[in-house]
Amino acid sequence: MSTPSGGAQRLATEGGEYTVVRATRDDVRDIVGLLRDDEIGAGREGVDLAPYLAAFDEVDADPQQLLAIVRDEGGAAAGTLQLTFVPGLSRGGAKRLIVEGVRVHSRTRGSGLGAALMEWAHGQGRSRGVTLVQLTSDKRRGDAHRFYERLGYEATHEGFKLEL
């Protein structure tokens, strides 16, 4: 993994070379497209871009958030994830990295891009002193669970949600 200009980093995979970069406002439309390119996510996402742009501005202004987008050599959106760095007292004052909204475009799945992207995320965590990474994954996503387990993750916890 090397660092070209502009903070972008290269992700080399068997399926080709990709670039991962901190997202800008211009990437919001593509990120929403990736969120919608998903069996479970499709029904949850809207068509009006305005709420996503407003949410992006909040994410971008928060130094503990890092929303990333991956592009292929032709510039097409290939993946996204959001990193949240969380200081806390438990586990000896451990800093956590929470990973949310992981998506890899259906056409690139199986290319190793997902694993390369997660390794990039772990590197971002290490560089900020993170000792524990956590994420939740919908129980219907069996393939995703095997993917995370191959990366060393353990499903030690139940993930509870409540809509307010």
Add this chain to the structure above:
Amino acid sequence: MSTPSGGAQRLATEGGEYTVVRATRDDVRDIVGLLRDDEIGAGREGVDLAPYLAAFDEVDADPQQLLAIVRDEGGAAAGTLQLTFVPGLSRGGAKRLIVEGVRVHSRTRGSGLGAALMEWAHGQGRSRGVTLVQLTSDKRRGDAHRFYERLGYEATHEGFKLEL
């Protein structure tokens, strides 16, 4: 629930009256005590307070974190939790509240304090525009899972962890 001076809020339960307040540095020792007063947490927490104080300073400086401590009428520590407010694009730009490090002192369990504290947390979320609350709970904590389900939470997700 009313608001006395200093931003503290009262939590009235069948077992008595409690006060919940944003934690200060002086509360760190008691919060660590609560984290240690737990079958699973006991082995994970140290005796040196220095790393906890350093972690507290990071939590306290981050406007998206709210570490709270609950005290009984005599001033004894009775509970704690940490709230993290996370903006994001998925689910139509939903703002999330992540709840971590929920502990209620063993002597007060079953008094309704846990439920009152979670309702307080939900109120904090609503006042900041949160539409989705999420938390993970160790799979060994069957009682905690029933507690969260009674509050309306659904265990729709697997909770994965990875130590870096």
